[in-house]
Amino acid sequence: MKIIFLGDIVGRPGRDAIRILLPVLKKKHGIDVAIANAENAAGGSGITPQIAEELFGYGLNILTSGDHIWKKREVLDILDTEVRVLRPANYPKGSPGRGHAVIELDNHKKIGVINLEGRVFMSSLDCPFKVAQEAVAELEKETPVILVDMHAEATSEKIALGWFLDGSVSAVLGTHTHVQTADERILPGGTAYITDLGMTGPYDSVIGRKVEQILARFLTQMPVRFEMASENVQLHGVILDIDEKTGKAKSIERLQKKLE
DSSP states (O other): OEEEEEOEEBHHHHHHHHHHHHHHHHHHHTOSEEEEEOTBTTTTSOOOHHHHHHHHHTTOOEEEOOGGGGSSGGGHHHHTTOTTBOOOTTSOTTOSSOSEEEEEOTTSOEEEEEEEEOOTTSOOOSOHHHHHHHHHHHHTTTOSOEEEEEEOSOHHHHHHHHHHHBTTBSEEEEESSOSOOSOOEEOTTSOEEESOOOEEEESSSBTTBOHHHHHHHHHHOOOOOOOBOOSSEEEEEEEEEEOTTTOOEEEEEEEEEEOO
16 A cells, blocks of 8 residues: 655645645555645645645645644534544543544445654653544554654654554654654664654745744844745655555655646
């Protein structure tokens, strides 16, 4: 099974990159399923039902998220009903939405996806390691192909989760920092890993926002409105080849594509 998993979509520039580049990439690489972290797809922070439908229309099958999933109140209208939009699974019980799901594709293949949020330098949520273990036990009843989006700040926490789940999931893929790492590999147990997928959005920026505004904040420590940048739009992520019978990763390829 060929899977494309894209880093955090940031604002309109990121959505434009998905609209224009994703169909080309899916055709070129024979992609069976396309997934992206979309927690920043609405103006750089949050996601709305309308934008979720827009992204599905561009060819994405599943949208993961992170700590910014709650930024747009409108998202609450779909979190409990739209199985293709995930929030981190380790939010406390009773939180809207779901953190993992099995999606059946048009070709009747099934894929499991788990969305987690880290705790180092972030919110004090339930343990992502224990929650992941519980989710894997549930999803593997339906499919051996299971992907994990670990939305976390600390490199160490992401790497630790990769080793913790090695052999029990197909891939552990980091998101959140918007900066792609060059450490993609397949762990000994057959789990594909990368610390961060990167960002799908404007790279002449500070992780998607206008440089001068971010500099003003750092230099003055005064409140500054952060606006979307727009130049040098790129799509970053990975392409995975997963054995459908065993769920083991056969390859992981880093992807960087510029929107011309």
